[in-house]
Amino acid sequence: MRIAIPMNDKNLDAEVCPSFGRAPYFLFYNSVTKESEFLDNAAAASQGGAGVRAAQVIADYGVKALIAPRCGENAEKVLSNAEVLIYQSIPGSAQENIEALLAERLHLLTEIHPGFHGKQGV
Amino acid sequence: MKIAVLSGKGGTGKTLVSVNLAAVADKAVYIDCDVEEPNGYLFFKPTSIDTKKVTVQMPYAKAELCNGCRKCVNFCKFNALAYIANQLIVFDKVCHSCGGCALLCPKKAIFEKEKEIAEIQKGVSGNVTVITGILKVGELSGVPVIKMLLDVQDADNELTLIDCPPGSACIVMESIQDADYCILVAEPTLFGAHNLKMVHELATLFHKPHGVVLNKCLDGQNPSEELCRQEDIKILGEIPYDEVLGLLNSKALIAVRENDKYNKLFDSLLQTVIKEAQHETVVNS
Structure with missing residues (x-):
């Protein structure tokens, strides 16, 4: 299973980035081969629609599970159409979040925010 | 003046x-x-x-004409389009009605409809x-x-x-x-x-x-x-x-x-x- 996590740093010990669409990097983790790969998020600097673009990339990578602290409604629409499940991250590193997901300790993200649409997030 | x-x-x-x-x-x-x-x-x-x-023009795709080339998705600077599960999704609220996607589509699969905004x-x-x-x-x-x-x-x-x-x-x-x-x-x-x-x-x-x-x-x-x-x-x-x-x-x-x-x-x-x-x-x- 391919897992994606928005990241501030290209490091498994780094924490999960609070923003999905505007995270600087994405971590792709393959739970079978245990390989990880970091990708620059081309959507990070978008004027608008960063969530849509980022979700498209996640879907194109064949990701089955996204771990993120929150997700906007546009990104959620893309991800749900692509049948990507969104799990709510827990405080801690990407590594800890992956372990928690594989141990079935993460919950599906239930709250989808209406998006910031150009406004600064909190 | x-x-x-x-x-x-x-x-x-x-x-x-x-x-x-x-x-x-x-x-x-x-x-x-x-x-x-x-x-x-x-x-x-x-x-x-x-x-x-x-009114402004909002794009929509006819699925039977679309070949999934994604030229429109890659062109849209506002990221208003996504192509997922063989379907083009348009985000009306992100779209700036520039008309570029419809112009660019090699299959002429994108049409526009009027949307009243004011x-x-x-x-x-x-x-x-x-x-x-x-x-x-x-x-x-x-x-x-x-x-x-x-x-x-x-x-x-x-x-x-x-x-x-x-x-x-x-x-x-x-x-x-x-x-x-x-x-x-x-x-x-x-x-x-x-x-x-x-x-x-x-x-x-x-x-x-x-x-x-x-x-x-x-x-x-x-x-x-x-x-x-x-x-x-x-x-x-x-x-x-x-x-x-x-x-x-x-x-x-x-x-x-x-x-x-x-x-x-x-x-x-x-x-x-x-x-x-x-x-x-x-x-x-």
Whole structure:
């Protein structure tokens, strides 16, 4: 299973980035081969629609599970159409979040925010 | 002559200044470009209203024609399109209606449908033609409405007051684009001076001749006035912080139609603005 996590740093010990669409990097983790790969998020600097673009990339990578602290409604629409499940991250590193997901300790993200649409997030 | 009235923040007196300048003129057009919250019409109470719908084009794809090449998705700088599970998804609220996707599609699979985003009302209030843009609740961009508002006006040679939205973003840039002169309205506070600085930069960037009206003036320090002196910005006039004016405003009455003192004040301000604007035209031509 391919897992994606928005990241501030290209490091498994780094924490999960609070923003999905505007995270600087994405971590792709393959739970079978245990390989990880970091990708620059081309959507990070978008004027608008960063969530849509980022979700498209996640879907194109064949990701089955996204771990993120929150997700906007546009990104959620893309991800749900692509049948990507969104799990709510827990405080801690990407590594800890992956372990928690594989141990079935993460919950599906239930709250989808209406998006910031150009406004600064909190 | 087109005169835009703007300010860096809401509540400084853009509507007060533009409404009263239009009302004090022999004949004028007043355009309310503050389409998210238009309020000039509350003062003018125009009659013989003529209504027009503002629509924009929204793309949609015919799935049977689409081959999934994603040229449209990659082209869209606003990221309004996604291609997921063999289907093109359009995000209406992210789309800026540029039409690029439909033009580019090699399979001609993208069509456009009209979407109503606002209404424009044109009416009359005595000597003033009142044109108001009203953006629908939930719509994100008023820019297409402003484009159409500024087109609605018939004659170029008429005195036109453009009541701009607050701030200095796209919607304000669109509003001042065709203006011959910009009036910047400022409050006598540090925050007011900060916001004045922003619109001053905007007007300078757009090479628009401009001057400042100091509103809500009290005795004592006025940071906005100090900024004008430092930056050598023309001060067109001052409006006092006055209970009489506040009361007239709170009743949605037009000061120049009710009160002699304010009729004189705004008449003299209008003459100053016209003189300044004409002077700038001569200097720049």
